Amino acid sequence: MDFNRLMEALGQGYSTVNGKNTRKSDRQIPGEPMNIRSLLEAAQNIPFAGDALSGGMAAYDAANGDYKNALLNAIGILPFVPGVGGMIKEVKSVKNGALPESISALKTSGMQRNEKWDLYPSGSAAVKENPNAVVSPLNNGDYALSFNPAWGSKSKGFYAVGDNPEELVDYSMKKISRSDKAIDSAAKKKYESSLLGMLTSEYGDVFSLAKSTQSKSQYIVHNPSGTKIRIADHDLPLHYEQPDIDLRDWQSKDDMLQTILKTINK
Numbered sequence: 314m315d316f317n318r319l320m321e322a323l324g325q326g327y328s329t330v331n332g333k334n335t336r337k338s339d340r341q342i343p344g345e346p347m348n349i350r351s352l353l354e355a356a357q358n359i360p361f362a363g364d365a366l367s368g369g370m371a372a373y374d375a376a377n378g379d380y381k382n383a384l385l386n387a388i389g390i391l392p393f394v395p396g397v398g399g400m401i402k403e404v405k406s407v408k409n410g411a412l413p414e415s416i417s418a419l420k421t422s423g424m425q426r427n428e429k430w431d432l433y434p435s436g437s438a439a440v441k442e443n444p445n446a447v448v449s450p451l452n453n454g455d456y457a458l459s460f461n462p463a464w465g466s467k468s469k470g471f472y473a474v475g476d477n478p479e480e481l482v483d484y485s486m487k488k489i490s491r492s493d494k495a496i497d498s499a500a501k502k503k504y505e506s507s508l509l510g511m512l513t514s515e516y517g518d519v520f521s522l523a524k525s526t527q528s529k530s531q532y533i534v535h536n537p538s539g540t541k542i543r544i545a546d547h548d549l550p551l552h553y554e555q556p557d558i559d560l561r562d563w564q565s566k567d568d569m570l571q572t573i574l575k576t577i578n579k
Contacts, residue, residue: 401484402455403474410445410461410470419451429482438478442486448478458485467496508544508566509533512573529562540577544569 407413412420422436430438430448440446446460456478462468468489475481504510512520512533523532530545543549543556546563558576560569 400477401473401475401481404471404488405473406469406471408470410459410472412449412457412459412472416451416457416472416474419453419455420449420457421452423450424448424478427479429479440482440486442482443489446482446485446489448482450478456481458482460485460489467500468492506566508569511566511570515570515574516577532556535577538577540573542573 420437424430424432424436424438426432427438429442430440431444432438433447437447437449440448440458443460445463446458448456448458450456451474455474455476457472457474458481459470459472460468461470469492471485471488473481473485473488475484505514509520509522512535516535519536521534521536523534524530525532525545528545528547530543533542533544534540535542540558541556542558542560544560544562546561549555549559558573560572
């Protein structure tokens with residue numbers, strides 16, 4: 314069987330009848346007792362064509378409901394697909410982004426120059442987007458990124474291991490960004506549900522907050538009216554200046570809010 318006859322056979326696999334594609338898999342080339350699928354099977358022996366035709370057979374079998382053979386032929390293509398790069402193999406939160414000894418022992422030198430990082434003399438690299446993230450090559454061919462948050466940051470340290478340094482950096486920067494957004498969102502929700510947040514929502518940013526250095530007492534002042542609000546777990550001695558509103562920390566926020574609203578609005 315030559316290549317031209319093969320293409321002719323493949324071209325006779327379908328015809329158009331009344332605007333619809335109709336399968337003609339039973340049609341055979343004169344003198345050749347083969348249908349289309351038989352030709353596809355035989356053609357897999359042609360050098361360099363076999364892999365592509367395995368994909369063709371997979372599509373042919375799937376179109377005809379033979380999903381078992383479709384899967385087997387699709388699998389036949391896999392060895393010829395290039396290796397998947399950028400795989401993140403391990404990610405773990407750790408204090409100060411310290412690498413475990415098993416990974417740290419694999420560190421070596423030789424990071425290549427790249428626009429995503431600045432090289433250290435040691436052979437590691439600081440990520441330009443966030444210098445607290447450092448990438449190091451490992452002698453097994455992988456790369457390790459350690460992230461040590463800046464002082465005062467709420468983000469947690471972590472390390473990640475992957476087989477492609479650029480993909481490792483991209484993944485880690487997205488992880489840090491998601492973490493920061495989640496922390497900011499949680500802080501915002503916490504503030505909005507606090508008494509000060511509820512008052513700010515009602516009147517705007519016209520309050521100041523202070524805390525006692527001697528106890529757990531808190532003081533909120535409504536600046537436009539000068540109304541002083543105290544929240545504590547005990548009464549003030551009579552010789553102390555008394556607040557306009559004296560609340561107890563065991564009261565619900567809704568009760569506190571209603572008391573404050575009545576006083577300010579009055």
